[in-house]
Amino acid sequence: MYISLSLGELILKGKNRQKFVNQLKRNIRRVLKDEDLGEIYQEMGKIYIETPPDRLEARMKKLKHLFGIVYISPCIRLEKDLETIKKETTPFIAGYLEKNPAQTFKVVCSRADKSFPVKSPEMNRILGGEILSHFPNLKVDVHNPDFYFYCDIKKYVYFYISKIKAYGGLPVGTNERGLVLLSGGIDSPVAGFLMGKRGVQIDALHFHSYPFTSQRGEEKVKDLARILSTYTGPIRMHSINLLPIQKEIQKSCPYEEMTILSRRFMMRIGQKLCDELGYLSLITGENLGQVASQTIYGLRASADVVDTLVFRPLIGMDKVDIIRIAQDIGTYGTSIQPFEDCCTVFLPKHPSLKPSIEEMEASEANLDVEKLVNEAVASRKTYRID
Numbered sequence: 001m002y003i004s005l006s007l008g009e010l011i012l013k014g015k016n017r018q019k020f021v022n023q024l025k026r027n028i029r030r031v032l033k034d035e036d037l038g039e040i041y042q043e044m045g046k047i048y049i050e051t052p053p054d055r056l057e058a059r060m061k062k063l064k065h066l067f068g069i070v071y072i073s074p075c076i077r078l079e080k081d082l083e084t085i086k087k088e089t090t091p092f093i094a095g096y097l098e099k100n101p102a103q104t105f106k107v108v109c110s111r112a113d114k115s116f117p118v119k120s121p122e123m124n125r126i127l128g129g130e131i132l133s134h135f136p137n138l139k140v141d142v143h144n145p146d147f148y149f150y151c152d153i154k155k156y157v158y159f160y161i162s163k164i165k166a167y168g169g170l171p172v173g174t175n176e177r178g179l180v181l182l183s184g185g186i187d188s189p190v191a192g193f194l195m196g197k198r199g200v201q202i203d204a205l206h207f208h209s210y211p212f213t214s215q216r217g218e219e220k221v222k223d224l225a226r227i228l229s230t231y232t233g234p235i236r237m238h239s240i241n242l243l244p245i246q247k248e249i250q251k252s253c254p255y256e257e258m259t260i261l262s263r264r265f266m267m268r269i270g271q272k273l274c275d276e277l278g279y280l281s282l283i284t285g286e287n288l289g290q291v292a293s294q295t296i297y298g299l300r301a302s303a304d305v306v307d308t309l310v311f312r313p314l315i316g317m318d319k320v321d322i323i324r325i326a327q328d329i330g331t332y333g334t335s336i337q338p339f340e341d342c343c344t345v346f347l348p349k350h351p352s353l354k355p356s357i358e359e360m361e362a363s364e365a366n367l368d369v370e371k372l373v374n375e376a377v378a379s380r381k382t383y384r385i386d
């Protein structure tokens with residue numbers, strides 16, 4: 001058996017296509033590293049992986065999480081010869097019908113290799129006739145069949161029926177490394193997922209306020225990173241205690257500015273890690289208007305302190321749609337586990353809704369910002385999540 005992977009957007013990549021395909025092949029080898037892999041090759045818009053039937057399900061499950069793949073199909077490969085194709089049609093269809101009762105079908109031949117003498121419409125007729133003569137209970141329905149029987153004619157010939165939808169996007173690693181500010185909430189894991197889907201290789205930065213937040217809270221964030229890593233590959237998670245900074249803010253600044261000043265420190269620390277470790281983007285789960293710190297003023301105030309590229313892929317989404325993605329990718333159940341977040345520990349009753357950058361800067365004049373940032377960065381713990 002073979003597994004075929006449809007590459008979708010990747011095949012449009014012009015001169016860069018090979019770079020993208022090679023990255024995807026590396027990612028395939030990484031997720032299937034425990035498998036005894038045979039050949040992985042590419043033929044006209046698809047990648048093929050030779051696979052023993054008993055490894056099919058397990059491999060497809062892992063491959064489904066790889067970005068850059070649009071569809072996954074289990075298929076068989078034949079020599080490009082009309083008699084062979086006809087002969088193999090009946091057992092292939094019989095194998096399918098054993099597990100999937102059906103009344104109607106449609107044949108879809110696609111002759112990519114124009115040197116093959118029989119054109120696609122004629123092939124459809126020949127294979128359709130073959131099926132009808134062996135399975136008298138089946139009928140052709142070209143509009144709404146119970147199943148499609150695909151026959152791709154390339155260097156070899158491939159038969160397949162199922163097309164399992166994957167996530168599409170671009171292979172992780174084709175858009176450099178980015179650092180996602182990962183809280184324990186619903187939004188930031190989705191933000192990391194979405195940027196991973198555009199090819200960014202993700203690491204994570206988490207802030208806690210131990211002992212006000214619990215060890216289990218940090219474990220929960222590691223769990224989220226672990227789920228993300230099934231899509232994006234191994235993640236390094238930097239974990240930093242924000243409590244020393246929050247205490248300084250509490251001592252020297254107006255309390256209603258706590259949230260937004262904390263967010264400015266988070267961004268500064270993120271920037272510093274970008275500079276030190278070579279990340280080219282910061283990623284947040286910010287969403288316009290969701291909470292006080294995410295008004296236009298709040299976003300402006302937290303963006304103001306960094307000059308790195310900041311991605312906010314959720315900025316214009318509705319909460320229900322974010323939740324739907326979180327459920328689909330498997331982070332939701334973990335995100336809603338109730339643990340204190342570092343921001344809720346020091347949550348002002350009346351957070352400022354229109355924080356101006358001048359006000360923030362005036363408040364921060366009471367703090368040794370650079371020293372606090374440097375100390376926080378130096379105190380980080382880094383875990384490898386795989």
Ligand code: ATP
Nearest residue numbers: 181182183185186187188205206207284285286342
């Ligand atoms: P989320 O669901 O991602 O927690 P949120 O709706 O709670 O988001 P905020 O608390 O305002 O929103 O946080 C906005 C963004 O700031 C988060 O999406 C995340 O990227 C970052 N952030 C907030 N708290 C933390 C934290 N404790 N550690 C790391 N990043 C954080």
Ligand code: MG
Nearest residue numbers: 183184185341
């Ligand atoms: Mg949150």
